[in-house]
Amino acid sequence: MSLVVGVDIGNSTTEACAAEIGEDGRVTYLSAALGRTSGVKGTTANVPGVVEVVRGALAAAGRDPADVQAVLVNEATPVISGLAMETITETIITESTMIGHNPDTPGGVGLGVGTTVAFAELPGCAPGDAVICVAGAGVDFEDVAAGINAATARGVRVTGAVVPADDATLIANRLREPVPVVDEVTLVDRVPLGMPAAVEVAEQGRTIRTLSNSYGIATVFGLDPEQTRLIAPVARALVGNRSAVVVRTPAGDITDRRIPAGGLTLIGERAKRSVGMDAGAEEIMETLRRVQPLVDADGEPGTHVGGMLARVRDTMADLTAMPRDAVRIQDVLAVDTFVPQRVTGGLAGEFALENAVALAAMVRTSKGPMELLAARLREALGTEVLIGGVEADMALLGALTTPGTAKPVAILDLGGGSTDAAVAMEGAEVCSVHLAGAGDLVTSLIDSELGLESMELAEEIKKFPLAKAESFFHVRMEDGTVRFFDEPLPAEAFARVVVLTDAGMRPIRTRHGVEKIRQVRRSAKQRVFVTNALRALEQVAPGGDIRRIGFLVVLGGAALDFEIPDMIAEAVSGFGIVSGTGNVRGCEGPRNAVATGLVARHASASATRTAVRCG
Amino acid sequence: MDREPHSGRAFVRAFAPAGPNRPAVVVLCRTGNRRCLRELGAGMEEEGVPFRTGDGTGGSAVELAFAAAQASDLDVGVGMDAAGNVCVHHAKLPPDMPALTGRAADARTMGHNAARLVVGIPFKDAPVRTGQ
Numbered sequence: 001m002s003l004v005v006g007v008d009i010g011n012s013t014t015e016a017c018a019a020e021i022g023e024d025g026r027v028t029y030l031s032a033a034l035g036r037t038s039g040v041k042g043t044t045a046n047v048p049g050v051v052e053v054v055r056g057a058l059a060a061a062g063r064d065p066a067d068v069q070a071v072l073v074n075e076a077t078p079v080i081s082g083l084a085m086e087t088i089t090e091t092i093i094t095e096s097t098m099i100g101h102n103p104d105t106p107g108g109v110g111l112g113v114g115t116t117v118a119f120a121e122l123p124g125c126a127p128g129d130a131v132i133c134v135a136g137a138g139v140d141f142e143d144v145a146a147g148i149n150a151a152t153a154r155g156v157r158v159t160g161a162v163v164p165a166d167d168a169t170l171i172a173n174r175l176r177e178p179v180p181v182v183d184e185v186t187l188v189d190r191v192p193l194g195m196p197a198a199v200e201v202a203e204q205g206r207t208i209r210t211l212s213n214s215y216g217i218a219t220v221f222g223l224d225p226e227q228t229r230l231i232a233p234v235a236r237a238l239v240g241n242r243s244a245v246v247v248r249t250p251a252g253d254i255t256d257r258r259i260p261a262g263g264l265t266l267i268g269e270r271a272k273r274s275v276g277m278d279a280g281a282e283e284i285m286e287t288l289r290r291v292q293p294l295v296d297a298d299g300e301p302g303t304h305v306g307g308m309l310a311r312v313r314d315t316m317a318d319l320t321a322m323p324r325d326a327v328r329i330q331d332v333l334a335v336d337t338f339v340p341q342r343v344t345g346g347l348a349g350e351f352a353l354e355n356a357v358a359l360a361a362m363v364r365t366s367k368g369p370m371e372l373l374a375a376r377l378r379e380a381l382g383t384e385v386l387i388g389g390v391e392a393d394m395a396l397l398g399a400l401t402t403p404g405t406a407k408p409v410a411i412l413d414l415g416g417g418s419t420d421a422a423v424a425m426e427g428a429e430v431c432s433v434h435l436a437g438a439g440d441l442v443t444s445l446i447d448s449e450l451g452l453e454s455m456e457l458a459e460e461i462k463k464f465p466l467a468k469a470e471s472f473f474h475v476r477m478e479d480g481t482v483r484f485f486d487e488p489l490p491a492e493a494f495a496r497v498v499v500l501t502d503a504g505m506r507p508i509r510t511r512h513g514v515e516k517i518r519q520v521r522r523s524a525k526q527r528v529f530v531t532n533a534l535r536a537l538e539q540v541a542p543g544g545d546i547r548r549i550g551f552l553v554v555l556g557g558a559a560l561d562f563e564i565p566d567m568i569a570e571a572v573s574g575f576g577i578v579s580g581t582g583n584v585r586g587c588e589g590p591r592n593a594v595a596t597g598l599v600a601r602h603a604s605a606s607a608t609r610t611a612v613r614c615g
Numbered sequence: 616m617d618r619e620p621h622s623g624r625a626f627v628r629a630f631a632p633a634g635p636n637r638p639a640v641v642v643l644c645r646t647g648n649r650r651c652l653r654e655l656g657a658g659m660e661e662e663g664v665p666f667r668t669g670d671g672t673g674g675s676a677v678e679l680a681f682a683a684a685q686a687s688d689l690d691v692g693v694g695m696d697a698a699g700n701v702c703v704h705h706a707k708l709p710p711d712m713p714a715l716t717g718r719a720a721d722a723r724t725m726g727h728n729a730a731r732l733v734v735g736i737p738f739k740d741a742p743v744r745t746g747q
Binding site for chain 2: 104105141166167168169170173470471472473488491492494495496509
């Protein structure tokens with residue numbers, strides 16, 4: 001009998017599996033443990049993490065570390081992945097021409113057209129003038145209403161108002177002739193005065209009709225076709241708002257232009273092609289397919305993508321002491337996305353959804369300092385440390401301990417930085433592939449598309465279901481069911497969308513509804529994991545035919561996700577293969593495959609040795 | 616609320632302080648605290664929620680607010696004490712765990728938030744939660 005511990009050093013987690021191996025090679029699995037990988041996978045920085053999980057597994061098995069005969073470590077090679085986002089459109093208002101935001105409570109209803117006049121100048125307006133009153137900061141709502149009423153009484157046609165504070169309803173309620181009032185305009189001082197303008201407020205539950213329509217704006221300001229063409233982006237930017245202001249300044253212009261985002265050069269074994277980032281993800285991935293297999297990639301210096309690729313290269317060069325130009329980018333994944341960006345020149349903090357392309361890249365080397373790592377582990381653990389087999393082989397071996405699986409089998413390991421796949425056909429070499437783009441890219445898409453500016457929150461949205469706090473005592477889950485609480489919910493969660501994390505409820509401080517956040521989350525997972533699952537399986541499947549894979553076992557952290565395994569199962573359902581989340585050794589779920597595989601391999605190898613010795 | 620969006624007069628009348636039989640947020644405070652009361656009312660009016668005021672001299676802001684919430688058909692009450700504390704309470708919350716507390720200087724925001732508690736939309740600004 002000998003006690004061994006298999007250890008899998010992964011990109012983000014280190015897993016161990018303690019087992020006893022009998023004389024005949026029979027394996028008795030004792031326990032498993034899991035911890036965070038310390039440092040970059042495959043470097044000596046991993047030692048503390050490995051020591052911790054080995055001790056954890058032995059403690060769980062109730063065994064003395066001194067009895068361990070060997071610690072088996074996988075051939076861990078460093079993987080560095082990088083992410084960058086390139087925004088390819090932008091909206092600029094060259095002169096302040098519009099206010100398009102959604103204050104909670106605009107006042108009045110309808111459309112008002114007139115010349116912008118400062119509130120203080122109202123008494124100077126002549127009867128018959130059509131004016132839009134612009135109140136500065138600090139003016140009380142009663143004074144504004146009184147001022148407008150006085151002007152109206154003199155025959156001045158005040159057709160609308162723009163105010164900085166949240167008091168549009170208060171003002172509209174006090175007007176003898178109610179007019180549309182748009183409030184919460186933060187930069188009210190920058191509204192140009194003496195210019196023709198239009199203010200529109202829609203009824204509750206409706207959106208504006210005139211200012212979100214190019215011809216509506218053309219009608220209001222009497223524009224010619226050329227001017228209408230220039231103002232069309234304004235109308236587009238205002239679609240879906242309940243209130244809006246358009247001020248027509250002589251040089252007033254709003255442009256949406258494409259930003260030159262630089263190019264990406266993809267170097268394949270036989271061909272080399274360049275593609276502009278602004279061509280979009282589909283075009284980039286099509287170019288990648290044409291040059292495959294990819295040997296290296298380069299981005300234009302000075303762009304985000306160029307910088308990211310250089311950073312990935314530098315990090316890997318530092319880690320492995322390889323010359324910088326010997327580091328090759330092995331795979332890239334481009335994904336179309338959009339980023340809410342502050343409109344340059346907006347007056348109320350307007351955001352426009354700009355198109356962007358996110359790019360994930362990865363490098364992997366076969367040259368990790370494994371011997372050095374093994375030596376350090378030997379010192380730290382005081383036992384024999386053996387470096388065993390290729391990671392993909394071990395993972396397949398471990399995956400095959402899932403009840404109900406058999407060769408030909410494929411595994412899909414959905415990690416943080418990369419998506420790995422391997423396939424083992426009967427009597428053939430194991431074929432494996434490592435692709436860029438996995439959990440981290442999903443997190444970053446969620447973060448940018450919802451404008452969260454918090455990776456931590458995006459990570460939680462990715463991992464946990466949503467709910468809406470409907471009262472102090474209950475939330476409605478995203479599937480419509482209701483959950484009650486004994487203790488009152490915190491005030492900051494009231495009426496907000498919350499993520500139900502393990503550590504409790506976390507409010508999301510945005511205006512997005514449950515449905516919107518859910519849709520962004522699911523679409524990010526779809527765009528990354530489903531795309532990559534199919535891409536990876538096509539590359540490892542014999543002849544590129546996924547149908548020839550009999551069993552597909554999904555492994556890795558993402559396999560524990562509450563919806564990703566279902567998405568993958570749905571995506572491959574058309575190929576007529578058995579697909580599901582792994583259950584290593586019938587009890588570990590999608591975890592511990594490589595560690596288990598290491599033990600299994602060691603056991604069969606020592607059994608063979610014993611058999612040879614006997615014979 | 617039976618207001619007609621296009622008719623100005625009806626609009627104003629709908630927001631006059633609600634009578635005793637209308638569902639409304641109840642505000643209990645010392646009479647004479649006119650400035651604070653005006654700001655509170657403005658906050659609620661802006662959100663489109665009716666309210667009525669009553670005389671409440673004894674007790675802390677939290678006690679007044681809880682009593683007000685019990686008296687309100689909308690289950691939401693606001694209390695203001697002599698020391699300038701303002702509290703928003705909900706009838707279904709434990710008496711010592713008010714929804715929000717603040718100072719008279721924040722009366723407008725407190726008014727907004729009392730109304731938002733009725734309407735069911737997130738509170739304005741970063742409210743300070745007490746009681747736990």
